[in-house]
Amino acid sequence: MGKRKFTIDLGNEKIEVEGHMHKNVAIKYLMKRRRSLIMTRDKEKVERLYESVPKVISIIGGHLTKSYQVNWEREGTTEFEGSRFVFTLTDIPDQKIIA
Numbered sequence: 001m002g003k004r005k006f007t008i009d010l011g012n013e014k015i016e017v018e019g020h021m022h023k024n025v026a027i028k029y030l031m032k033r034r035r036s037l038i039m040t041r042d043k044e045k046v047e048r049l050y051e052s053v054p055k056v057i058s059i060i061g062g063h064l065t066k067s068y069q070v071n072w073e074r075e076g077t078t079e080f081e082g083s084r085f086v087f088t089l090t091d092i093p094d095q096k097i098i099a
Contacts, residue, residue: 003018003019003020004018004019004020004061004062005017005018005062006018006019006022006025006059006060006061007059007060008025008026008029008057008058008059008060009057009058009059009060010054010057010058011054011056015029017029022059022061022064022066023059023066023068023089025059026057026059026066026068026089027089029057030054030057030070030087030089033049033053033054034085034087036049037049037050037053037084037085038084038085050072050074050085053070053072053087054070055069055070055072056068056069056070056092057070066091067091067092068089068090068091068092069089069090069091069092070087070088070089071087071088071090072085072086072087073085073086073087
């Protein structure tokens with residue numbers, strides 16, 4: 001299966017990327033944001049970056065759009081306890097419009 005084009009919608013910004021599946025595209029983007037938090041030494045910059053991480057991310061494909069709620073933790077409390085800036089994704093079900 002080849003890579004397809006996706007658009008990451010953060011609400012205030014749209015980013016064109018390539019990938020295989022909606023969730024994998026979201027995880028790859030969020031891991032880059034996490035890496036920038038971990039590698040930054042300046043505490044003030046880390047605070048600014050942490051405040052700007054996305055809480056909701058939408059991945060727009062050719063025919064389907066999937067949205068995810070992103071729950072960030074400064075220190076992991078679940079599976080990766082002790083890890084810094086852990087995130088979990090929760091599917092946001094499609095909302096049906098009633099006319």
